[in-house]
Amino acid sequence: MSEIQKRIITEEVKAPIVPGPVQPKPQEIEAKTGNEATPTEKRLDLWELNKGHKYAEEYFGFRELIAGDFKLKMDVSKIDKYLKEEMAEKGYDFTIETYQQILGQMEATLNSKILNPRLRLQKINNWINALKKISQAEKLKTSLLG
Numbered sequence: 001m002s003e004i005q006k007r008i009i010t011e012e013v014k015a016p017i018v019p020g021p022v023q024p025k026p027q028e029i030e031a032k033t034g035n036e037a038t039p040t041e042k043r044l045d046l047w048e049l050n051k052g053h054k055y056a057e058e059y060f061g062f063r064e065l066i067a068g069d070f071k072l073k074m075d076v077s078k079i080d081k082y083l084k085e086e087m088a089e090k091g092y093d094f095t096i097e098t099y100q101q102i103l104g105q106m107e108a109t110l111n112s113k114i115l116n117p118r119l120r121l122q123k124i125n126n127w128i129n130a131l132k133k134i135s136q137a138e139k140l141k142t143s144l145l146g
Contacts, residue, residue: 075121
């Protein structure tokens with residue numbers, strides 16, 4: 001063996017070992033696959049695409065009740081549409097967390113969580129209708145007064 005070959009071998013042996021990517025243990029994988037939302041599930045549009053229904057139905061927790069009642073389904077759709085428009089208009093992140101915060105603030109303002117499902121949706125929809133009318137009046141006022 002030549003001097004160069006000996007030096008290469010000894011230098012390779014003395015070189016620090018660089019660890020490769022660490023494989024997670026099986027229990028770590030199981031812990032991550034619980035009920036926690038993955039990054040794609042945190043996006044509202046992807047969540048709805050995966051689940052096949054509006055997040056508002058999930059938020060209110062009475063999806064089964066809504067399934068058989070067209071009026072309730074329309075009320076939920078109006079709320080859902082308003083919240084998505086609000087998020088887009090104000091430039092908020094299109095996530096489930098933002099959706100929950102906006103709807104939670106609305107319900108806290110209206111104190112609607114204590115009501116039965118029909119009254120709860122009706123109260124929120126009435127409030128949304130009032131907000132829309134106020135917004136239209138303000139736009140008209142600005143267009144007339146400049």
